[in-house]
Amino acid sequence: MVRYIANKFFYMLVSLFILISATFFLMKAIPGDPFTSEKKVPDQIRERLYEQYGFDKPVYQQYLKYLGDVVQGDFGISMKKINREVSDIITGSFAPSLKLGLVAIVVAVIIGVSFGVLAALYHRRLLDNITMVLAVLGIAVPSFVIATLLQYVFASKLHWLPTMGFKGPLYYFLPVAALSAQPIAFIARLTRSSMLEVLHADYIKTAKAKGLNWIAILFRHVIRNGIMPVVTYLGPMTANIVTGSVVIEQIFGIGGIGKQFVDAISGRDYPVIMGITIFYGVLLMIARFITDIAYVFVDPRIKLSKGKEG
Amino acid sequence: MEPILQVKDLHVSFQVKGGEVKAVRGMNFEVGKGETVAIVGESGSGKSVTAQTIMRLIPSPPSIIRQGEILFQGQDMLKKTNKEMEAVRGKDIGMIFQDPMTSLNPTIKVGKQITEVLIKHQKMTAAQAKREGIEMLKLVGIKNAEARFNQYPHEFSGGMRQRVMIAIALACRPSLLIADEPTTALDVTIQAQIMDVMKEMQQRLGTSIILITHDLGVVAGMCDRVIVMYAGEVVETGTKWEIFKNPQHPYTKGLLRSMPRLDQKKGEPLIPIIGTPPDLIKPPIGCPFAARCEHAMKICEQIDPSATVFSDSHSARCWDLHPMAREGGQPS
Secondary structure (H helix, E strand, O other), X not given: OHHHHHHHHHHHHHHHHHHHHHHHHHXXXXXXXXXXXXXXXXXXXXXXXXXXXXXXXXXXXHHHHHHHHHHOOOOOEOOOOOOOEHHHHHHHHHHHHHHXXXXXXXXXHHHHHHHHHHHHHOOOXXXXXXXXXXXXXXXXXXXXHHHHHHHHHHHHHOOOOOOOOOOOHHHHHHHHHHHHHHHHHHHHHHHHHHHHHHHOOHHHHHHHHOOOOHHHHHHHHHHHHHOHHHHHHHHHHHHHHHHHHHHHHHHHOOOOHHHHHHHHHHOOOHHHHHHHHHHHHHHHHHHHHHHHHHHXXXXXXXXXXXXXXX | OOEEEEEEEEEEEEEEOOEEEXXXXXXXXXXXXXXXXXXXXXXOOOHHHHHHHHOOOOOOOOEEEEEEEEEEOOEEHHHOOHXXXXXXXXXXXXXXXOOHHHHOOOOOOHHHHHHHHHHHHHOOOHHHHHHHHHHHHHHOOOOOHHHHHOOOHHHOOHHHHHHHHHHHHHOOOOOEEEEEOOOOOOOHHHHHHHHHHHHHHHHHHOOEEEEEEOOHHHHHHHOOEEEEEEOOEXXXXXXXXXXXXXXXXXXXXXXXXXXXXXXXXXXXXXXXXXXXXXXXXXXXOOOOOHXXXXXXXXXXXXXXXXEEEOOOOOEEEOHHHOHHHHHOOOOO
16 A cells, blocks of 8 residues: 555656646747836847846746746746745635645546436436436536536526635536536436446345335445446546636636636746646645545455555 | 235236237245245246345336235235335345346455345344444354455355355345245355355344255255246146145156156156146136147146145146046046
8 A cells, every 4th residue: 555655656756757848838929028018118128037037048948947936835936926935826716726626626526426327227217318418418517518508597697606706615516517517417427327237236136136115225235346446537627627618717716726727827927827727736636536436445356556456 | 824925816927019918827835934835946947036126126017017916924915015025125125146246246245245234124234234234244254254245246256255145145144035946046055155154143133044056956955835836837846745745737747757867777768748838828718738748638728727735735737636536536
């Protein structure tokens, strides 16, 4: 176990290094810089700025300096928001994103699994068909389309829910719905197909032959085995929700980290772009890692260490 | 012998796209107390369907029980509600399935899969059930039962898993055990061990056993009586000795002939029964075996024969065995 974690950790560092390098050079490869949009800057001041931020040096030197800073835990200062450290921007805007993301994940799992289970139990009947049509829609329609549709119907037409902002429980509904729609659809389909497989498994017949009632069979024997693929999906789903929130926060005007990210990119705020990219990277790697660990607890057949059974 | 189970004129069908598969077409048999009865026949002859119908385990739809009675300890199982059946399953009738590799839930500890049935039917506390569960594991010959109790099925071999299945099936001391091809998926050496465990448990607990198999060797080693099924019907029934020493029905004879023997010469081919069983969506009106039978006569294709009785226990359904056919002086 310890070896497994150490091993994983090493690979995380490697992927992080690749992520940082790729993002850094790609970002620099795009023409323009943070100060292009400010038109009336005299050349002298521009040069001073360049010098201050080190833009006058070759890119590889900037890169090495940045790497050195990051290793020391220094993510730099925003080039647009005066005197704000990147780490401050991230911690300051993380709270709403975290709340939104967590609620969306929980909602996605609960609703997705429930729909999947129901669809499997009513296999080839009306409920199953309706669920699966919705699921296909959910997977096919992008979240920003769902978001705007929801805004139009529930906020602008029906006035049931607020259109924008993030000031209380009511403000959660629309962004969470938009964010979790795709994962719900995906989880529902996953759960359904694996439930159907489990329902026809021999051990379910054994459970019936034991005289267990169907509720005991369903909860003790079917669902546990049926949701295993969902556990695998938790990692990619977190990625989906995190990246989805970049767009969703923008649409709903939520001042979360996703919105900061978009602002940073449109303003060419190099340190912030890098900082948030690294942050997202770490977040996703942790999600993946937790998924791997979670799998061991759900499925006793899986052991983390490779090689012989311990 | 006092019968514990009586199956009377059982008809079971399955609804499929092309019509109705008449899988069981008028089964009649009895199982006495403490007796072991084998149901043999090839795949699709209705053995498993009969067994699962006794437990009411086949889902309906697509299955339909057209008619008949299944009297277990005097009660008609076909008239029971689902709830009432739950009280019978696992408690009064235990069941073992063909493939031990898939019959146990892979994500639940073996011990829990045994205690589950004890807690359900014997109203035991978790601690009592655990003690009893370990006891059952010892009884079926699992060494180091205390440690094994907390392991998962994937840590057991096939034979060990089948022992666990037997432990589960017999945990509540049922009066009837239905073993649906319990050794088909196992190695021959393990098969013998499993049969020994079943025999020993039977002697200890006095359980009646219905053994479904297509392995006549298993039948010879274990059973008192044999029921030979073909195309959803009983074609011959008798004690083990009557069937092996004095088979009457051409199908039974064919089955015995097609079995490899120890005294067989090297290279000598087995004698198969030529042909395939009839399509049970449109079962033949006459004897279902007629198309494959070398002694088939005109009447065989027109009227399904009734049983000819040879002794209290031995009877077979074949026109060639009919008293009137014998008068013609053509012994088969």
